[in-house]
Amino acid sequence: MEFFFDPKGVAIIGATPNPFKGGNAILRNVMGGYLGKIYPVNPNYQEMEGLPCYGDVRDIAEEVDLAIVFVPAAQVLDVVEACVARGIPGVIIESAGFAETGPEGRILQDKLAEVARRTGIRIWGPNCMGLVDAVNRRIFSFMDPRALELGVFIPGNVSLIVQSGMLSAGFLVDIMTHGIMGISKACSVGNKVDVNECDVLEYLTNDPHTAVIGMYLEAIPDGRRFLDLCRRCPKPIVVLKGGKSLKGAEAAMSHTASLAGNRRIIAGALMQAGVIEAHDFKQMMDLCRSFSYVPKACNGCEGKTAILTFSGGAGILTADFLDELGLTVTELSPASRESLQALFPSWMPVSNPVDLWPALERFVGTDTDVIKSALKAVLSDPNVDAVIIHAFAGNVRIRIDLADAARQMAASGKPVFVWLIGRSDMTSQYMQDARTYGIPVFQELYRTVECMASVIRQPRRSKAMERNPHMATNVAALTKDLSLLLQVHQGPLDEFVSKKILKAHNIPVVEEDIVEDAQAIDAVARRMGYPLVMKGLQPGVIHKTEGGLVALGIQDLRQAESTFTVLMQKMNERGKVLIQKNIPGGLEMIAGLLRDPQFGPCVMLGFGGIMAELFRDAVFAVAPLSLDDALQMMERLQGKRLLEGFRGLPPADREELARILVALGNVGLMHPRIHEIDINPLILARGGAVAVDATIMLS
């Protein structure tokens, strides 16, 4: 991938002297900053913008390892073949007219993919804006050179990967002209015929100029590789995923599938991989900016926050937001309270939020910088993990010395976030000044607190990286029969067989047995002890309760025998009867496995009964799970307090539940034909966890 970002010579195929064409824009953009050799390619010209022009890329004798292509779609294939012939390892195709335009374009694009596969040439695009490197000032894009004159690309340490071409252009113009965030690389990957977000992410992970990675993605086709790369990347990654509301799984039969929905799986997968999930475009940029300035602040702290404000009202609302986002309005220590008190009139006792107005009024026109002193006082307070300051552009009394604030933030290692309102002309200058000092400033109060909370509550990447190394040892001794069944069966397996398979993979299941005739009941019953549960297993019938095929609380042999007769009749004598040991009470959970089209096998955990149906309280993680992943799933349940022991139930054995979830994921990885597993209920009882009913679906 190096040749895309740091090429040793760039050919621009489709370059033109016509200033209204994209081919000219690319040439001028490349010339505007790239320091290596540049070769315009166009058979109609000898010379262009003062450079010798080549009729064919094969005519270039000197070193060239990147071609930027901007010719009509119909000519692209020939041009790429020429690049292959010239030995150029990478091309960026910015022309449109491929899969996005319908079936014909799709065919062209498939041919491009084939060339990449066959020859090994790396193809970036087509239908993309290319890439911009603001640090090295390489603009490998057809964006309007006039737009570039309007604003400047401020070099920074945030790199972006944006799937949508128009959006990446929009983002760039927005970022450039507002001037509040520095950029390292902005990559528009377009139709992703070959190079995709994973390739770019891998490159950026090792890029010394990139400290934060922001992405807007619509599809993550190679979801598992993507998550793995995120997991290994030590830099903060912020992802905005479009298209989360599609209701793909709604018609599915089992709870596991119907509780899924893209949104929850994506949220679970990203969290598990240590990624920060954004929910809007500018919010994504704001999160990136925050991480760019305050990458590791306060990691693992409680988020005890001091608020310095000029308005009691804004202080109150800030406190509301801190509470909402799980941070704390801190109790200031006596020492810092005393330092602050020295700034205030004696009648005003200091408390947090600190309303600085009386102090600001008191020292107006003097040399005392109230905000500087107050910031020093709170940052040196051991009860303070972070500070929010309210600023007002256009009021000299509420002036913040941003250089000093930056120094204090760096020295203390505690994040300082600023909320700003005021005169429109001065706010934009303020935002730009804050950028040069690396102070995160926002004009919406909620956004200020939200970004600070994200920085403080970064997902624990290192823990997420402890993967499960014991997967192989979990491979169980499946009987030949079961192995065969997993290879040939289609559709749902009955609960008896499903649980046999789960048991073989170390998932505890209820004690149960099939009885073929009434005579066999007594022996089974004696082994298990009354009361018993009896179920009719009929091929293809999943919902046994609705079919009247479940009998609970069988108290003695006579009742068992008559139940047997009734069940067999209901099934027209064409089913089997299952006898189960009764599990007396416990916490009903649902656990399962499903295959997500993007992320592959995912494990689900939720509460059973009413909780599942009303509150849809379920969480997901991508297999394989580490034990920590599984424990984290429990933390993400809304009703997690149920696990702590509730209404007479003992606390759940979280370790045991975690082992079951890990095992479920491994079953999914080991047996690709298992499309879905639904354990409902999984009862957490005094004697341990036990799968009472389960269905395995084979595809």
Place this chain on the structure above:
Amino acid sequence: MEFFFDPKGVAIIGATPNPFKGGNAILRNVMGGYLGKIYPVNPNYQEMEGLPCYGDVRDIAEEVDLAIVFVPAAQVLDVVEACVARGIPGVIIESAGFAETGPEGRILQDKLAEVARRTGIRIWGPNCMGLVDAVNRRIFSFMDPRALELGVFIPGNVSLIVQSGMLSAGFLVDIMTHGIMGISKACSVGNKVDVNECDVLEYLTNDPHTAVIGMYLEAIPDGRRFLDLCRRCPKPIVVLKGGKSLKGAEAAMSHTASLAGNRRIIAGALMQAGVIEAHDFKQMMDLCRSFSYVPKACNGCEGKTAILTFSGGAGILTADFLDELGLTVTELSPASRESLQALFPSWMPVSNPVDLWPALERFVGTDTDVIKSALKAVLSDPNVDAVIIHAFAGNVRIRIDLADAARQMAASGKPVFVWLIGRSDMTSQYMQDARTYGIPVFQELYRTVECMASVIRQPRRSKAMERNPHMATNVAALTKDLSLLLQVHQGPLDEFVSKKILKAHNIPVVEEDIVEDAQAIDAVARRMGYPLVMKGLQPGVIHKTEGGLVALGIQDLRQAESTFTVLMQKMNERGKVLIQKNIPGGLEMIAGLLRDPQFGPCVMLGFGGIMAELFRDAVFAVAPLSLDDALQMMERLQGKRLLEGFRGLPPADREELARILVALGNVGLMHPRIHEIDINPLILARGGAVAVDATIMLS
């Protein structure tokens, strides 16, 4: 209140020629726009800014009905007494130095309150920014006249009431200099010694220049009057309430109180009064702006939305947000699809979200205005209730004819909301242009959809206005004993007495009786029928279950008699035994009443059992409730599907439940000494609703 907004002569007490003082700023601001007579008052000058100056307000011979006061706090009282003597009906005190500065200031302020009460003079402030009327250009405020030169107050139809002085200044400067929202009146009410948000709200309700009212409030001390005014106001009201996270009720004994928390009560009260609740400062302004342009759009419609975009990615995210906020990405009708298709290349089938880019490219440089035509097509579609357009400032291809869009929006009566990104210089111009045409434009996509959803889903004000006229008829025939008890008792009443009182107010309660000795059991039991429930009632013990004082499933007389003995022993023979009819299954709810310090008696409804404790699924409304209010409470429950009949339970009788909630509210209004009522559980069973356990707390 008229004299504050449209005075017949204004005295400025504390006026000064010193341009660095607030007294000069007020004078110059008033002179800058107010057309009536202006009387500076200051004993040290004969003349000021070209006007004759008065030594004392009593020296003014001509008509004057408003005084703006800006003298040191210590002199304010004398000045106000002088105004009273002069017969001036209203004063705005903008000086600080009152309650906000501590005990001494509090005493001064109390004296002001006393003057207002005694003499009837209306006092606005102190410690406030006064008021600004942008339509009539009356600036009765000390805000910096230079700030006024920077921006202009654009006359509009949004009026603001802001409690915090500094914030109101901040808001005004922000609004003025950004120029994206027109303002009618901005009122800073400060310490509210006399005139408060209710007085101003009442005035604005009748003000022909005000169409939308926005408020930032920290306290609503006169909560009931406030809600009543909101309810009667036919104009959209947007309220941002600070200080919602205070955890006042946490230590309370009953579920009713512990489920409260300010946040839920405020949300319930505002919704009930038809108020739109905002959650952040700029978001409040954005909501006001939306209502200012699109006040009644699409009321009651389903929110079927067409999306016109230049970027598939942004279209997808917009669809996600619509889904999240309960609106629909509409299915376009064949007719509008056909009109749109004419704009597109034939290979591209049109669907919603409509990605206009291929059409924009196709007609670039021609006279065809693709966006105009597309907007026309979707607005004329009966399947479309609202439209979101994505705009890009700085790309000529994506130019929206805002004048045309405004005409089309007005003609169709359907809201058109615009999301804008792009060049910073052009976005601010764009926002201002959009203001002149009355098109709501936002730079955050989520905000765009959120504001549109708010306009579409306005609370049903008219329904909320149907108050409960039958309250008086609910007054029940309380026995003398119970009446006396309600007058003299303190603390909790036992469940037997509590339910007697509830029953007397037409709230159905479980059949039950007290037995004094074991001999009495048989007669009671024969009347109710086994199985029975028996409880020990011990003075002061509320949590009977934890105390082992509840026995369920009593099957016969022998068991009942032995239970009696056990219960009496547990209570050291100092309690009573209650026998209750068994209620066999049903949906467990919690209902209650509490007194909120701001809103008075509030009714609570929630689900019982696990739902209450884990999900805190409870809603509130302010008494008295209309039947519709009570029905709306059920709609607001997260788990409302439980009411539709769940797991074998029949659908709840919502009308009956509503009548109980209405009655609970009335009990609270009729008996001011009732501090709290907690019905837990209220069982919705096949035979109807029944309060099974209840506690009334008297204060």
